Amino acid sequence: MISVLETPIILRVIGSALLCLGAFAALVSAIGFHRFKNFYLRLHAATIGSIWGSVYPLVGSAILAITVEELGVYRWFVAGASIVAAFIVLILAPAGSHALARGVHKAKVARVKPCIADKLDPELCG
Amino acid sequence: MSSLKSILRVFLIFLLAFAIYTIYTGSLTGYDIVTGVLVSIVVSVVFSGMIIKNPLKPLNAIRWFYLITYAILYFTYYETKAHVDVIKRILHPKTPVNPAIIETYYNANSDYAITTIANSITNTPGTVVVEIDETRKAFYIHWIDAKTLDPLEAKREIFESFEKFARRIFD
Incomplete structure (x- = not known):
């Protein structure tokens, strides 16, 4: 009981809020995967799952872990690992998205549909 | 030396x-x-x-100042704006989309600056960099809501402020 009172409650609220945001974003991202009918549109839904769905909740879990004093010294390990993982996801997730988009467009596997214009290869439009 | x-x-x-x-x-x-x-x-x-x-x-403190300003601005303002826009499109009954692959031109020299701009564009939902042409300094971006096909206007809509910060941090 004392440990709960001593921990800064604001950090717990921020950490929990970021985790809830992550859960919501992951759900919306999954719904988007089913509702969008084209490969390129699904990439945008996947981006929601990688930034609000994993970077933000990882930062949230780091903030939350610092306040949990029952973990002892291991809370710094949990927090540090979360921060480093968030940073790695932040710089590598777009590299993956870009590689997928570039590969699919070069191999002409998926058409851009619906389509206003395709400046890179007009044949793939529509 | x-x-x-x-x-x-x-x-x-x-x-x-x-x-x-x-x-x-x-x-x-x-x-x-x-x-x-x-x-x-x-x-x-x-x-x-x-x-x-x-x-x-x-070792340049001004670059670090711009990096921190950019990180705070990016994670609060730009990410929220883009996420809310795409979440609205997903949950809308008709899933309104207006996609195109557009051509825009960037104006950065170092590899780090170009990578930062491209990663920032791809990390905001609604825009994905499909191809980079380094000889013509062109990004080909798949944009979920193509408001314009004009390179300059598209740049203003998507990544002008990312480029401004990336050049001050890395170039």
């Missing part, structure tokens, strides 16, 4: 590797410090030549 610069380069990468090691392990016991220092020395000696060319750039 050049040997002094390469020593400084190794030292900076050593600091970076050791900081990541310490944050990741989250402990400052003697064992962790010794293994961290050993691993960081090996990593910094092998990779410093690849990672930084000019060791004076990371």
Whole structure:
């Protein structure tokens, strides 16, 4: 009981809020995967799952872990690992998205549909 | 002079590797410090030549100031705006989309700046960089709501402020 009172409650609220945001974003991202009918549109839904769905909740879990004093010294390990993982996801997730988009467009596997214009290869439009 | 610069380069990468090691392990016991220092020395000696060319750039406080400002602005304003827009499109009964692959031109020179701009564009939902043409300095971006096909206007809509910050941080 004392440990709960001593921990800064604001950090717990921020950490929990970021985790809830992550859960919501992951759900919306999954719904988007089913509702969008084209490969390129699904990439945008996947981006929601990688930034609000994993970077933000990882930062949230780091903030939350610092306040949990029952973990002892291991809370710094949990927090540090979360921060480093968030940073790695932040710089590598777009590299993956870009590689997928570039590969699919070069191999002409998926058409851009619906389509206003395709400046890179007009044949793939529509 | 050049040997002094390469020593400084190794030292900076050593600091970076050791900081990541310490944050990741989250402990400052003697064992962790010794293994961290050993691993960081090996990593910094092998990779410093690849990672930084000019060791004076990371020591510039103004660049760090812009990096922190950019990070705060990006994670609060730009990400929220883009996420809310795409979430609205997903949950809307008709999933309204208006996609196109557009051509825009960037104006940055160093690899780090170009990568930062491209990663920032791809990390905001609604825009994905499909192809980069480095000879013509062109990004080909798949945009979920193509308001315009004009390169300059599209740049203003998507990444003009990213480019401004990336050039001040890395160029």
